[in-house]
Amino acid sequence: MQALRSIEVDSESVIRAITPALDPTRHKGQAGNIAVIGGCREYTGAPYFAAISALKIGADLSHVFCTKNAAPVIKSYSPELIVHPVLEESYSVGEENKRSITSKVLAEVDKWMERFNCLVVGPGLGRDPFLLDCVSELVRHARQSNIPIVIDGDGLFLVTNNLDLVRGYPLAVLTPNVNEYKRLVQKVLSSEVNDVDAPKQLLSLAKKIGGVTILRKGNSDLVSDGDTVKSVSIYGSPRRCGGQGDILSGSVAVFLSWARQRMLAADSNSNLSCKNPTVLGCVAGSAILRKAASLAFLKKKRSTVTGDIIECLGQSLEDISPAS
Amino acid sequence: MQALRSIEVDSESVIRAITPALDPTRHKGQAGNIAVIGGCREYTGAPYFAAISALKIGADLSHVFCTKNAAPVIKSYSPELIVHPVLEESYSVGEENKRSITSKVLAEVDKWMERFNCLVVGPGLGRDPFLLDCVSELVRHARQSNIPIVIDGDGLFLVTNNLDLVRGYPLAVLTPNVNEYKRLVQKVLSSEVNDVDAPKQLLSLAKKIGGVTILRKGNSDLVSDGDTVKSVSIYGSPRRCGGQGDILSGSVAVFLSWARQRMLAADSNSNLSCKNPTVLGCVAGSAILRKAASLAFLKKKRSTVTGDIIECLGQSLEDISPAS
Numbered sequence: 001m002q003a004l005r006s007i008e009v010d011s012e013s014v015i016r017a018i019t020p021a022l023d024p025t026r027h028k029g030q031a032g033n034i035a036v037i038g039g040c041r042e043y044t045g046a047p048y049f050a051a052i053s054a055l056k057i058g059a060d061l062s063h064v065f066c067t068k069n070a071a072p073v074i075k076s077y078s079p080e081l082i083v084h085p086v087l088e089e090s091y092s093v094g095e096e097n098k099r100s101i102t103s104k105v106l107a108e109v110d111k112w113m114e115r116f117n118c119l120v121v122g123p124g125l126g127r128d129p130f131l132l133d134c135v136s137e138l139v140r141h142a143r144q145s146n147i148p149i150v151i152d153g154d155g156l157f158l159v160t161n162n163l164d165l166v167r168g169y170p171l172a173v174l175t176p177n178v179n180e181y182k183r184l185v186q187k188v189l190s191s192e193v194n195d196v197d198a199p200k201q202l203l204s205l206a207k208k209i210g211g212v213t214i215l216r217k218g219n220s221d222l223v224s225d226g227d228t229v230k231s232v233s234i235y236g237s238p239r240r241c242g243g244q245g246d247i248l249s250g251s252v253a254v255f256l257s258w259a260r261q262r263m264l265a266a267d268s269n270s271n272l273s274c275k276n277p278t279v280l281g282c283v284a285g286s287a288i289l290r291k292a293a294s295l296a297f298l299k300k301k302r303s304t305v306t307g308d309i310i311e312c313l314g315q316s317l318e319d320i321s322p323a324s
Numbered sequence: 325m326q327a328l329r330s331i332e333v334d335s336e337s338v339i340r341a342i343t344p345a346l347d348p349t350r351h352k353g354q355a356g357n358i359a360v361i362g363g364c365r366e367y368t369g370a371p372y373f374a375a376i377s378a379l380k381i382g383a384d385l386s387h388v389f390c391t392k393n394a395a396p397v398i399k400s401y402s403p404e405l406i407v408h409p410v411l412e413e414s415y416s417v418g419e420e421n422k423r424s425i426t427s428k429v430l431a432e433v434d435k436w437m438e439r440f441n442c443l444v445v446g447p448g449l450g451r452d453p454f455l456l457d458c459v460s461e462l463v464r465h466a467r468q469s470n471i472p473i474v475i476d477g478d479g480l481f482l483v484t485n486n487l488d489l490v491r492g493y494p495l496a497v498l499t500p501n502v503n504e505y506k507r508l509v510q511k512v513l514s515s516e517v518n519d520v521d522a523p524k525q526l527l528s529l530a531k532k533i534g535g536v537t538i539l540r541k542g543n544s545d546l547v548s549d550g551d552t553v554k555s556v557s558i559y560g561s562p563r564r565c566g567g568q569g570d571i572l573s574g575s576v577a578v579f580l581s582w583a584r585q586r587m588l589a590a591d592s593n594s595n596l597s598c599k600n601p602t603v604l605g606c607v608a609g610s611a612i613l614r615k616a617a618s619l620a621f622l623k624k625k626r627s628t629v630t631g632d633i634i635e636c637l638g639q640s641l642e643d644i645s646p647a648s
Contacts, residue, residue: 045403069396076400178351219348238346238647240355242385243404301647302346302382303638305404 007199009230011287012320014280017272018259019058019321032059034253035112036120037135038153039066040089043124044073046153046246049306050123051081053250056313057288059257062250063116065109067131068092070124084108090130098130105134110141117257118148122155123246132158139165146171148256148278152249156180160187168210170225173256173278175215175249184214198222199229213278215252217245221286225279232286237293243306248289251313255288256281291316331523332544333554333597335611336644338604341596342583343382343645356383356581358574359436360444361459362477363390364413367448368397370477370570373630374447375405377574380637381612383581386574387440389433391455392416394448408432411459413452422454429458434465441581442472446479447570456482463489470495472580472602476573480504484511492534494549497580497602499539499573508538522546523553537602539576541569545610549603556610561617567630572613575637579612580605615640 020031034054039047044066051062063082064074071085086108088101119142121135135158142149148171151159156176159165160183166172176184185193185201188208194201199222206214207226216222220233259277274280292312296304344355358378363371368390375386387406388398395409410432412425443466445459459482466473472495475483480500483489484507490496500508509517509525512532518525523546530538531550540546544557583601598604616636620628 042408043406044399045405048403073396073399077403236348238348238350239382240350240352240384241379241404242352242406244352297647300638301642302343303380303641305379307402307404 007229007231008233009283011232011234011283014272015255015284015287015317016321018255018262018280018284019317020258020261022323028060029115030060032117032254032257033061033063033115034059034118034120034250034257035063035065035116036123036250037065037138038121038123038125038155039064039070039074040087040124040126040128040131041067041069042126044070044077045243046124048074048077048081049243049246049310050120050152050250052078053247053310053313054120054254055080056310057251057254057317059254063112066124087131087134089126089128093130102134102137106137106141109138113141113145113147116147117260118150118253120150120152120249120253122151122153122158123249125154125158127154127157136162136165143169148253148260149173150175150249150253150256152245156184160184163188163209166209166212170211170276171278172212173215173252173282174212175217175245175252175282177217177245181216199224199231203229213276213282215248215282215286217248221290223279223282223286225276227276228274228279230274230279230283232283232290234287235290235294237290237297237304239293239297239302239304241305244289244293244309247292247306247309247313248285251288252281252285255284259284288313288316288320291320331553331555332557333607335556335558335607338596339579339608339611339641340645342579342586342604342608343641344582344585346647352384353439354384356441356578357385357387357439358383358442358444358577358581359387359389359440360447360574361389361462362445362447362449362479363388363394363398364411364448364450364452364455365391365393366450368394368401369567370448372398372401372405373567373570373634374444374574376402377571377634377637378578379404380634381575381578381641383578387436390448411455413450414454417454426458426461430461430465433462437465437469437471440471441584442474442577444474444476444573444577446475446477446482447573449478449482451478451481460486460489467493472577472584473497474499474573474577474580476569480508484508487512487533490533490536494535494600495602496536497539497576497606498536499541499569499576499606501541501569505540523548523555527553537600537606539572539606539610541572545614547603547606547610549600551600552598552603554598554603554607556607556614558611559614559618561614561621561628563617563621563626563628565629568613568617568633571616571630571633571637572609575612576605576609579608583608612637612640612644615644
C-alpha cells in the first residue's frame, strides 16, 4: 500500500495539462479523429461504446470498422458514428478468396489511415481466425504509419498470442482486465500474477514487451511503459457492468492523441513529471472513466449500465477541465 | 383469504437479505451473468425485456440466444446486451441438416454455459417444433451443469408437454400466468384450477413435478417448491400491458443467483424462514416487479408500458435495499 500511495498520480492535473483549449479557429478533425476496429456477428455493443465515448470526450470524428452484418446494428445505435462494413469472418469467405479479401480490407482502411490520430483495436472483435489475420495486417500498417494503437478485449487475445505485433512499438497501449493480465503475465514473464508487488511486475512486463504501455485495470488502475509506474485510484464505482472497458479504450485513444499533440507542440513547457503521451493518455482515460462511473452510480445505483456512465463523461471532463 | 394472509411473506426483508453488498474488490461477472433463450422471427421484445431487466436489477452481464433474424433487432434495442444469433426455425432448415444444426447450436451455447448463473428459457421463443427440440437439449445440458433455469412463456408450453425436462430438478422455476397455470394443472393433476384453496393446490402441483418451484402469477403471486407456500401481495398495478412477465423472469433469474450465492456462503446466518434460493428468488422478483409497476403507474397511469416499468426497477430496489 505504501508503494501504491507513492506512485499515485495527480490525474486531474494530467487531464488539465493535455486537454486542448477550445479555439474557434480550429477545424473539424483537429480535436481528434479516432477509429475503432471491432464489431462482428456476435458483438456490436462494445465497438459502439468505445466509439461514442471518444466523441463524448471531445473527439471530432469517430469511425468503426466492423463486419458487414454488424454494421447496420452499430449504425442504428447512433447517427454520430461513421461505420464501415468492411471486415469478413471465415464462415462467409471461401478459402480461395481469402487473399483477395484481405487485400481489399487493407485497401479500404488504408484509404483512411493517415487521418486517424489513434486506433482502438479489439472491442467486440471476436476471435474468428481469418478476421484476426486481417486485423494483424491492419496493426502492422498502422505501426508503419506511426499511428498510436490502443488494444483491448479480443485484440489482447490476438496480441498475447503474437507479441511481435506490438513489441518495441512505443505508441502501443494494452488495457488488460484481471483475466487478460493473467494470460499476458503467464505468456511474457512465464510466471503468475504477483499482487504483493504489482507495480514492479507491471514495470518488467512493459519493459519485456519493448516499452509498450500497459494499463492494468483493477480496484486501482496501474499504468507503466517499462520506465515509470503510475497508479490512479480516485473516484470509481462498485458496479461492474460489462462495457466499461470499452469506454476506457475510447477515452484513452482521445487523451493519448491530445497528449501527443501537446508534447509535439513547441511551446510545451508543462510541469508534468512524465512526458510519455501513452502514459498520460492512460492516466487521463482511467481518471475520467472512474469519475463518470462514480457520477452515474450516484444517480442510478445498482441499475447503472454502461450507457449511463457514457452520459456522465461530459460532466466529468467539465468538472475537471472546464471548456471556458 | 385467511389462508393467504398467513402465508404472506415479508418480501422486502427477503430482498434485503439476498442482495449482495457492493464491494469494489469484486470484478465483472460476480454480481451475475444471465442468459435468456428466446427471440424468433415473430418475437423480439420479450427476450429484450427479460435480458435488460436482469441488468437493471444489478447483473453484470446479460446474454440473449435467439434466431439469426431476431438478433439484429434485439441488438438494436440496446448495446448493453450480448446477443448470439444461433437458433434456427424449421422453415430455414432442411430435414437432412437438422441433426448437424442441433449439434452446432448446442456447441455454441455450451461454450458459455459454465459462466452463466441462471438461464431464462422462453421469452419470445415461439413454438417452432425444430427450435423447441433444440431448446429441450439446451435445458438438459443446463441441468447437467447444475445451472438454475427460469421457464416462462413458450418455454412453459414446451415443458408442460414434456414434464421430464424439469421433473425432480430443484433449480427449475416455472412462472405461469393464469392460462399457463390452467394447462399445467390439467396436465399434471388431471383437474381444474381450484381458486378456493389455491395454496394447497399449488403445493401439490410443485410436489408432483418433483419439487420444482412454481410462481403462480396473479392478483396475489403465489410461490411453492412443494414444501412451503408463500404469497406476495404488496404494491402492484392495475395495468396489464404485455411484457411484465418478461421483466419478472429476468428479475427472478438475478435474485435467484444472488440467493444461491448467499446460501452457499459459509457466513450465511440469515433469519430467513425459507432457505430455498429458488423460492427466495421468486419472492424477491415478484416484489420488485410489483413495486416497479406501481411506481410506473403513478407516473404514467393508463399509458404505462413495459419499458416504463423497467425504468423504475432501479429506484424500486434502491428504496428497499439501498446500495450504500
